[in-house]
Amino acid sequence: MSAVSKWEKMLNLDRRWIFLAIGIASIVPFLIGFGMPISTTAEVESIFDYVNGLDKDNAIFIGFDYAPGTQAENTPMGVAVLRHAFHNNVPVFITAYQPLGHGMALGALEYVTNPAIPGFYQSVSFEEWADLREAGITDKDELIASWESDGNALPEGAKGWVFEGRDFAMLGYAPVFSLVILGMTASIENQFPQDANGNPLIEMPMLREHKSLREVDLAFTTSGSSACRSWIVYGREKIGLPVAFGVTAVMATDYYPYIQSGQIIGQMGGLRGAAEYEVLLFENGITETTDKAFTGMDVQSAAHLLIILLIVMGNIAFFAGGFHKKTALKGRG
Amino acid sequence: MKRTVPLMIVMVGGILMMVQYFIPHQYSQAVFTNYTQWAPIVGAFALILGVGSLTRVHSHKIRRKTKNWQYSWAVLIPLYGMPFLAIIWPQSLAGGMDSPSIFHFFFMHIQVPIQSTMFSLLAFYIASAAFRAFRAKSALATILLLAAVIVMIGQVPIGEIFGRWLPETGLWILRYPNLAAKRAIMLGVGFGILATNLKIIFGVERNWLGGAGK
């Protein structure tokens, strides 16, 4: 076999070998877990600092504006901000830009309130605390005191109580969501008379305190498409609503202009962005451990190294085989 | 007539919305509010047409027993089965969309993993495409290649082993050269959008109405 044919063979490597290598590079670090440290960037710190400055008198929107396909990257972002908001008692309106996002939002909320997962928040449904609400007890501190004096004890391992209608409202999906955002600049209740569980929004204390997007302090949208732009166009540009993005790594470079122009507070780009937020939550004592995104970064490290190795191999074969002297070689596997 | 009327509607609608942007008056806002109320309704009717199309195409395949016609059942059964489970099936028999229900089970255990798998293929395809296409053929291609390597390593924790300069350089590339190139393309795109919109509003571009025009 001549040297040239060896290089040619290398260049025409069956792509299934590459797929196998990527598969191994993804699975092995996931099982071993190196836990390499992650430094945080200004783009993510700015979102963290902003949310950290909010309290029970503020309110935020978290938009789960993605389909299940990108959940590995987008869900940890939504979960991290949700945990942060719950920790600071900031009421959260949860929405979805597309029908499948509704399921993603439900999944994230269930994850944060699941007693089987460490650092969970004990959820109290809208009906369960109806008596207290009717008695006019809506302030978070008073609510907790009254709720616990009624004989309810915070389960072991729980980080706190979250009351549906006071701490969160699962609004979910509505058709043509960009126009829904526009409508919510005037009234949230007009767009969502009921939440996803059929509870009337008008009876929710958090809605009474934050009737429109003008009274909301942040819209954090996590997305795998340009759905997040709608929050800029109809929220930020129309009424000055502060907006922050959490986008997939493939999309991340698209939105740097919005950071520089000051139209968004910050951006979490891909799993790395979510991992940075998890690190910030951990370092500030808001969570006791980091979560899935941080674990996933080991996988990314290995995969990126492998891709670089493949690029180097491809170039060595390309030059050593003398293909650079020939006309364009269109590899078709 | 078949084309003149739609063109007139487009022209009047286009100019109206353009002018409306500059008029905050209540009558102008009423026009806009009306539009925002109509748009979802039109969209909902179009969805019926879409589902009709999908059904027609696949029922044709099944009827004609064309190649791979069996897959068409895999489209049609969930297409009608999932709404049936969500709406019609009684709640007492695990109907509805909320957990626990059959719909929720299918959504969480079939749709979510399948879609995640589709997206995760990206990692495999990126590796394959990078191996085949990323060549240091010229000085410019070499710069591109180096920038890509720096950003890729800088984005992952392992990059910090080489020192803070690597992630910092990666971020610098993203924040400045990347941004400059992106803005240049976005400006061109912006004018392209403006010109295309004007062509449509004033009837210069009619292909979208059907056919290649004259």
Add this chain to the structure above:
Amino acid sequence: MRKNWIGIPALMILLLLPALSVAQGVDENLTPVDDNLSTVVTEDSIAATLTELQPVAEEQLEEPDPGLDVSGAITVLDKDNDAGDQLLVSFELPADTEGIYAYNVYRRIAGEEGEDAWNLVEVIPADKLPEFIDGYDPDYPISPGVLYEYRIASVTVDDEEFFGSICKAEVVPEGEIYHTGKTRVLIAGGLFMFLIFYYFGKAQKGTKMYLRPIAGIQAIDEAIGRATEMGKPILYVPGLSYIEDVATIASLTILGRVAKKIAQYQTPLMVPNRDPIVYTIADEVVKQAYLEAGRPDAYDPDSVFFLTTSQFAFVAGVNGLMMREKPATNFYLGMFWAESLLLAETGSLSGAIQIAGTDAVTQLPFFITTCDYTLIGEELYAASAYLGREPKQIGAVKGQDACKAIIMGFITLALALAIIDIAAGTHTLDWVRQVITMPIVD
């Protein structure tokens, strides 16, 4: 602006008068404006106020308790650039703010009587500026052309209210017919539109205009020919976005021209769609193209079809088509997101000639890597002009170039200003930037 200013001593007396009348059981007829001063909005607070004030009234001859000081004059202005649904309300703070926790701002339609007519429209914490925009609360909207009255209560930490005088607004809210904040947009938009129309006209008069050749567009014919020779279908994906996305519209215009050529060659065509509205238009476009090509009989109603609205389910569907039907040519023109590489790499795997075009900058590297030809950014919009070679279409492309030249001029100017600022220590560029990028917020 009429100022309904009442001096602090007068206000104290006014506050005490109704308390006296309640204590003495005398139903005194005060002036209409003063009538409401003793009354409060909620029953609880009425009771609280009365309980509080009654003993005070009894003892007032010996040791008067003035309660909280109340705010002074209220200023109501019509807000500019609105639909007549907002008013700017501000008021003078009390001279003595001690004990004041917040200010409750009440509004009613002028002329209405009774406590029920008053609506609490804003609560302003004592440490915030005494001003706000009224009309944002969806429960109590402001109607254009209606005259309103306001009154402000100083509120204690226990929610006890002490009312100031009633102020009738001197203005009624009116909607404006021009948004002055959008003048910059009007000027820039007008200039760019003028340029495009100017080149429309110039092209129509017959001026020859040169268009740089774009390989991707020139390859379209070749790609269609290849599929015809191979007897394999052509796949055309008009992006995954909605019809309001101009990239989708641009793609549909190209589809019209491509479909006309395909109809002439009688090559099978597949157009999967993600959005139902785009599907209906794409269907119409292809049908019309076959009609114009004189081949209406060759049109297959199943060639254009809707797949699913779900992003990755759509990718799975299209990739399945590529692997089963093995189209000879794939067109990906329009808006694409994270799925771009999934589509293009599968197409590459199936051995098809691929022509892509998108204005999604992030996806361009993926297409460039895996497709034979890629239309970058605005080339997608220009493609229709290239294919049609109609004078007006070409004029539009030239108009775009002229617009870009202006922007390039601005960038050069900004660069020069930046250098001058560094040299001279001035901040001219910052000032220009502030003027140009000032947000337009309703």
